[in-house]
Amino acid sequence: xxxxxxxxxxxxxxxxxxxxxxCNYSYGATPYLFWYVQSPGQGLQLxxxxxxxxxxxxxxxxxxxxxxxxxxxxxxxxxxxHWSDAAEYFCAVASMYSGxxxxxxxxxxxxxxxxxx
Amino acid sequence: GAVVSQHPSWVICKSGTSVKIECRSLDFQATTMFWYRQFxxxxxxxxxxxxxxxxxxxxxxxxxxxxxxxxxxxxxxxLTVTSAHPEDSSFYICxxxxxxxxxxxxxxxxxxxxxx
Numbered sequence: 691x692x693x694x695x696x697x698x699x700x701x702x703x704x705x706x707x708x709x710x711x712x713c714n715y716s717y718g719a720t721p722y723l724f725w726y727v728q729s730p731g732q733g734l735q736l737x738x739x740x741x742x743x744x745x746x747x748x749x750x751x752x753x754x755x756x757x758x759x760x761x762x763x764x765x766x767x768x769x770x771x772h773w774s775d776a777a778e779y780f781c782a783v784a785s786m787y788s789g790x791x792x793x794x795x796x797x798x799x800x801x802x803x804x805x806x807x
Numbered sequence: 808g809a810v811v812s813q814h815p816s817w818v819i820c821k822s823g824t825s826v827k828i829e830c831r832s833l834d835f836q837a838t839t840m841f842w843y844r845q846f847x848x849x850x851x852x853x854x855x856x857x858x859x860x861x862x863x864x865x866x867x868x869x870x871x872x873x874x875x876x877x878x879x880x881x882x883x884x885x886l887t888v889t890s891a892h893p894e895d896s897s898f899y900i901c902x903x904x905x906x907x908x909x910x911x912x913x914x915x916x917x918x919x920x921x922x923x
Contacts, residue, residue, distance in 0.1 A: 733916040
């Protein structure tokens, strides 16, 4: 069975500093990997996704993530965080369904990002 | 584009009653819809996958007689929590996948269910 581990429950970063959120996955084949952000009272918003190809993926809001198969990791990074980045971040993995797309998602437990002024 | 709505956004009901939650894809046809459950300050857990016109596939440990899912059209799926009890109180989130962007799910805003 697939699984996702986000080892950091909380992370505090100063505004303007760089950010890295860790994600490790367990999946037998090449996974479909996602990062989502959830703000209070908001729905899930997709930041970026990896299916194949270039292992460095660019997303919205200045985020990027790098897929490292040897480490089973898909860490999320941002060079300079803004106060508006404070939210809950979820890494997720999906298997491929018969039609070729991504199936239901398995989420990590999430990382709560706090931005210090 | 790719907007998914849920109704209601929040609902309070008495123990023993049934509650229906609707999930609609507003600007695309959703061949597959997924239902997730999120406990406070916790992660999302996939409950079931529903394909239009077919019976839903439930994840292990999810009671299909408790959580009835119907996906009768390409834009609407419903989740009915039958004989709700306080332990069913949770945040229920749906997502939809269409033919065009079959690699990506678009999430609804969620429904907060509180069972008294």
